[in-house]
Amino acid sequence: MKKAVMKRLLPLYVGKFFLSFVLWYSIEKLFIRSIGIDNFGISLIAIVLLISSILTEIPSGIIADRWSRKGSMVLAGLFLGVSSLMAGASDNIFMYAAAVTIWGLHDAFSSGTGAAMIYDTLLEEQGHARNFNRALGLYETLGGIALIISNFLGGWIGEHSLLLAFNLTIIPIAISMVCHLIYKDAKISREVADEKLIKHTKNTFKCVFKSKSLLWLMTAIMIVFCIQKMNREAYQLWYIALSAPAIVFGIAGSFIEGLGGLGGSLVKYLSSKQINIVLSILLGLASLALSVGSNLWITIAAQVLIAVVSGALLFHFTAQIQHQLPSRYRTGSGSVINAVGRIVLMPLTFVFGVLSNQSVFIAGWMLVVLSGLAVFVQLKLDEQASP
Numbered sequence: 001m002k003k004a005v006m007k008r009l010l011p012l013y014v015g016k017f018f019l020s021f022v023l024w025y026s027i028e029k030l031f032i033r034s035i036g037i038d039n040f041g042i043s044l045i046a047i048v049l050l051i052s053s054i055l056t057e058i059p060s061g062i063i064a065d066r067w068s069r070k071g072s073m074v075l076a077g078l079f080l081g082v083s084s085l086m087a088g089a090s091d092n093i094f095m096y097a098a099a100v101t102i103w104g105l106h107d108a109f110s111s112g113t114g115a116a117m118i119y120d121t122l123l124e125e126q127g128h129a130r131n132f133n134r135a136l137g138l139y140e141t142l143g144g145i146a147l148i149i150s151n152f153l154g155g156w157i158g159e160h161s162l163l164l165a166f167n168l169t170i171i172p173i174a175i176s177m178v179c180h181l182i183y184k185d186a187k188i189s190r191e192v193a194d195e196k197l198i199k200h201t202k203n204t205f206k207c208v209f210k211s212k213s214l215l216w217l218m219t220a221i222m223i224v225f226c227i228q229k230m231n232r233e234a235y236q237l238w239y240i241a242l243s244a245p246a247i248v249f250g251i252a253g254s255f256i257e258g259l260g261g262l263g264g265s266l267v268k269y270l271s272s273k274q275i276n277i278v279l280s281i282l283l284g285l286a287s288l289a290l291s292v293g294s295n296l297w298i299t300i301a302a303q304v305l306i307a308v309v310s311g312a313l314l315f316h317f318t319a320q321i322q323h324q325l326p327s328r329y330r331t332g333s334g335s336v337i338n339a340v341g342r343i344v345l346m347p348l349t350f351v352f353g354v355l356s357n358q359s360v361f362i363a364g365w366m367l368v369v370l371s372g373l374a375v376f377v378q379l380k381l382d383e384q385a386s387p
Contacts, residue, residue: 005125008184009135012117013142015179019077019110020146021172024084024165026253027158029236030246034162037093039237039360043353046233048097050346052104053111057339060108069117070183076110077177079103081170088166111338114139115318120186133319140315146172147257155250214321220377221317222341227283227370228310229345230352232257235303237360242296252300256307276316277378279309284371291364306367313374 024031032042064072079102086099115136122129150172157165235256239249282305289302321337348366355363 002126005122008121008125009118009139011179011183012114012121013139015073015176015183016114016139017142017146018172018176018179019073019080020143021150021169021176022080022084022147023150023154023157023169024087024162025147025257026151026154026236026250027162027165027246028087029240030158030249031087031162031166032096033240035091035093035096037096038357040353040357041093042237043349043356045093045097045100046349046353047346049100049104049107050342050349052101053107054339054342054346056105056108057111057342060105061112061338064109064113064116068185069113070180070185072109072113073117073180073183074177076106076113077173077180079106079109081173084166084169084173088163108338112318117183117186124186133316136315136319140311144257144311148254151254151257152250155247155253158250159246216377216380217317217320218337218340219380220374221314221321221337222344223370223374223377224283224310224313224317225338225341226345226348227287227306227367227374228314230348230367230370231303231306231310233349234352234356234360234363237356238290238299238303239296241360242294242299244296248296248300252303255300255304276313277375279313280371280374280378283309283374284368287364287367287371291361291368294361 029042032045037045060072083099083102083106086102087096090096090099118135118139119129119132122132122135154165157168236249236253239252244252286302286305286309289298290306293299293302348370352363352366355366
C-alpha cells in the first residue's frame with residue numbers, strides 16, 4: 001500500500017490494537033467460577049450476551065452507515081470500558097449478566113465496522129480496493145497480537161488478582177478511543193445520510209439476500225463464526241476440567257484469542273477453494289481431538305489450530321462479502337449477517353451449556369458436526385461459482 005493510504009489508516013490500526021488489548025479475557029471463566037457460577041450458568045451468560053448483540057447488531061450497523069463509523073468505534077470502546085468495570089465489580093450471576101449485556105453493545109458497534117472503514121478508505125484513496133484482503137489481514141493481525149500480549153499478561157496478573165485484570169483494561173481502551181476520534185472517516189460512506197431511514201433499512205436487507213451465492217457465502221460465515229465463538233467462549237472449560245493452573249489460562253488464552261486474529265495474515269493465501277475445504281477438514285480433526293482426548297497439551301494445540309483456521313476462513317469469507325456490498329450499506333449489511341449468525345449461535349450455546357455441565361468433552365462433538373457442515377457448504381459454494 002502507498003504511504004498516503006498507510007498514514008490515513010494508521011489511527012485505525014493503532015485503535016484496533018488497543019481495543020483488543022483486554023487483560024481479563026484469559027481469566028474470565030476463572031473469575032466467573034470464583035463468584036459461584038457453574039458451566040450451565042456460564043452458557044446462560046453467553047446467551048444473554050448473544051441476545052444483547054442480536055438486538056443491537058443491525059441498528060448499530062445502520063447507525064454507523066448513516067451517522068459515523070468512527071463514532072461507532074468510539075462508542076464500542078466506551079461500552080467495553082463500562083462492561084469491564086461492571087464485570088470486575090460483580091459478585092453474582094445477575095450483576096455479571098448486566099456487564100455482559102453492555103459488552104454485547106461493544107461487540108455490535110465494533111463488528112464489521114473496521115472492515116467497512118478500511119474498504120471505503122481504500123476506495124477513496126486509490127479508486128479501488130483490490131488490496132483489501134492485505135489491508136484487512138494487517139488490521140486483524142494487529143488485533144491478534146494485542147490479544148496474545150494482553151491474554152498472557154492477564155493470566156500473570158490473574159495469579160495475583162483477578163479484579164486487577166478488569167480494572168487495568170481501562171487504560172488501553174481510552175487510548176483506542178482517542179485513536180478512533182482522530183481517524184478521518186471516508187466521505188464515500190456519508191452519501192447515505194440523505195436517504196430515508198425506512199428505505200435504507202429495506203435496502204440493507206435486500207443487499208444481503210439478493211443472490212444464492214451470497215446466501216451460501218453467508219451460511220459459510222455463520223458456521224465458521226459459530227465454531228470460532230464456541231471455541232473462544234468455552235476453551236477455558238477444558239482447562240477447568242483438566243485442573244490446569246491459572247498461568248496456563250493466560251498462556252494458552254493468549255494464543256487461542258490472539259492467533260484467531262493472526263489468521264488474518266493468511267487471508268491472501270486462501271485463493272483456492274480446495275485449500276479452504278482442507279482447512280475445514282482440519283477444523284473437524286481438531287474438534288475431534290477435543291472430544292476424545294484428555295491431555296492438556298493436545299487440548300491446547302487443538303484449540304489453537306481451531307482459532308487460527310476459523311479466523312483465516314472467517315476473514316476470507318468476510319472479504320468476499322465486502323466485495324459484493326455497496327458502500328452505503330456496507331456496515332449495515334455486515335451487521336445483518338452477524339445478527340443472523342448470532343441467532344443461530346444462541347440455541348447452539350444453550351445445548352453446549354447443557355452438555356458441558358455433564359462433560360465438556362461430550363459438548364466438543366458439536367464442533368465436529370459444525371466442521372462437517374462447513375465442508376458441505378463450501379462444496380455448495382463451488383457449485384454456485386461454476387458456470
